[in-house]
Amino acid sequence: MTGDEIQQNINRIEVIYADFQRQLQQLRAEQEAIISNFLKTLEIAKLKELRNIIASK
Amino acid sequence: MNRVENEQNSSRAEKAPRKEAAEISVVDLQRHFENYKGEKINAVNSETQAALQSPNKRFETAASIGYTSEQVQQFKQEQGIDKKLNQNRQQIESLGINARTRIEAVKTSEAETETPSVKKEKIENQDEREKIKEQFQEKRGNILTNFLTSEVTSNGLDLVPFAGSGKMVAESIAGKTLAGKRLTGKERIIHGAMGAGSLTLDFIGIGEAKSVAIIAGKSVSLVEKIGAKLAAKGSIKSARIFFITAKFMTKHPQLTARAEQFAEVKIKEKIQDIKKYRKQATQR
Numbered sequence: 001m002t003g004d005e006i007q008q009n010i011n012r013i014e015v016i017y018a019d020f021q022r023q024l025q026q027l028r029a030e031q032e033a034i035i036s037n038f039l040k041t042l043e044i045a046k047l048k049e050l051r052n053i054i055a056s057k
Numbered sequence: 058m059n060r061v062e063n064e065q066n067s068s069r070a071e072k073a074p075r076k077e078a079a080e081i082s083v084v085d086l087q088r089h090f091e092n093y094k095g096e097k098i099n100a101v102n103s104e105t106q107a108a109l110q111s112p113n114k115r116f117e118t119a120a121s122i123g124y125t126s127e128q129v130q131q132f133k134q135e136q137g138i139d140k141k142l143n144q145n146r147q148q149i150e151s152l153g154i155n156a157r158t159r160i161e162a163v164k165t166s167e168a169e170t171e172t173p174s175v176k177k178e179k180i181e182n183q184d185e186r187e188k189i190k191e192q193f194q195e196k197r198g199n200i201l202t203n204f205l206t207s208e209v210t211s212n213g214l215d216l217v218p219f220a221g222s223g224k225m226v227a228e229s230i231a232g233k234t235l236a237g238k239r240l241t242g243k244e245r246i247i248h249g250a251m252g253a254g255s256l257t258l259d260f261i262g263i264g265e266a267k268s269v270a271i272i273a274g275k276s277v278s279l280v281e282k283i284g285a286k287l288a289a290k291g292s293i294k295s296a297r298i299f300f301i302t303a304k305f306m307t308k309h310p311q312l313t314a315r316a317e318q319f320a321e322v323k324i325k326e327k328i329q330d331i332k333k334y335r336k337q338a339t340q341r
Binding site for chain 1: 115
């Protein structure tokens with residue numbers, strides 16, 4: 001195998017890795033959106049709970 | 058040792074270190090490649106793991122709002138968060154596996170790339186190519202049928218390779234040339250066989266005709282196929298002529314075989330001329 005072919009293979013790996021990172025970033029963003037929305041719901045529920053406690057006193 | 062030999066020896070001696078240097082640099086590159094590949098596989102593994110563990114850490118922050126882990130778990134189940142996160146987790150896992158497999162598949166030597174799966178892929182590619190070739194031939198067959206059913210009957214058609222082939226077949230079937238010259242039985246078959254052979258060249262691609270039999274044993278089926286195509290297009294009269302000609306050729310196998318043999322030699326002689334003609338035509 002020549003130096004050029006090895007360089008081409010290195011480039012191929014670079015492309016695969018870049019593609020992996022791009023897709024992973026996307027999936028992590030989706031994951032983050034699911035968790036953030038859930039935590040926000042929890043926060044709102046807690047605030048409502050506190051408001052009810054304050055209102056009842 | 059004379060002067061010339063001395064010069065040759067010194068030249069060899071100069072070339073040797075250069076070759077060695079080139080080999081060393083390729084070896085270095087291969088080592089660099091292996092290191093790079095290992096690094097990237099490790100990076101894929103660690104990034105995949107980090108992404109998979111990320112939700113657990115984030116849910117820990119729910120404790121700061123004032124929820125116990127049991128309460129968080131209950132909310133998660135109620136809102137189908139686990140299901141959504143499981144889907145996301147599976148996608149991340151398969152993405153990691155896929156990237157790792159693809160990186161591992163990039164090899165340093167050509168011999169290593171010849172794995173059974175690569176060989177299988179090559180065979181599948183060959184099958185795919187054959188299918189595409191067949192589809193292409195089918196399209197060309199339709200073009201021919203369209204040509205034969207059109208009203209193009211110029212005397213100059215012999216000069217146009219593809220159309221010329223069709224014209225020759227048509228003339229052999231009609232029993233006379235477009236110029237009105239009657240063809241004898243043998244001439245008719247030879248003319249038809251030449252045309253059919255020329256058509257076959259068009260069907261299989263002019264460049265591949267060198268090593269294969271061009272017309273031998275093929276003219277009858279070709280004429281039949283053209284007839285079937287014409288019949289399908291509604292040109293019953295023309296189709297009938299094709300079928301009768303095919304029948305005549307089948308009834309006289311020796312005559313057909315001799316005609317084919319003669320046509321085969323003649324066509325092969327003409328291939329180079331046709332190639333030159335086509336080359337010139339495309340350069341114009």
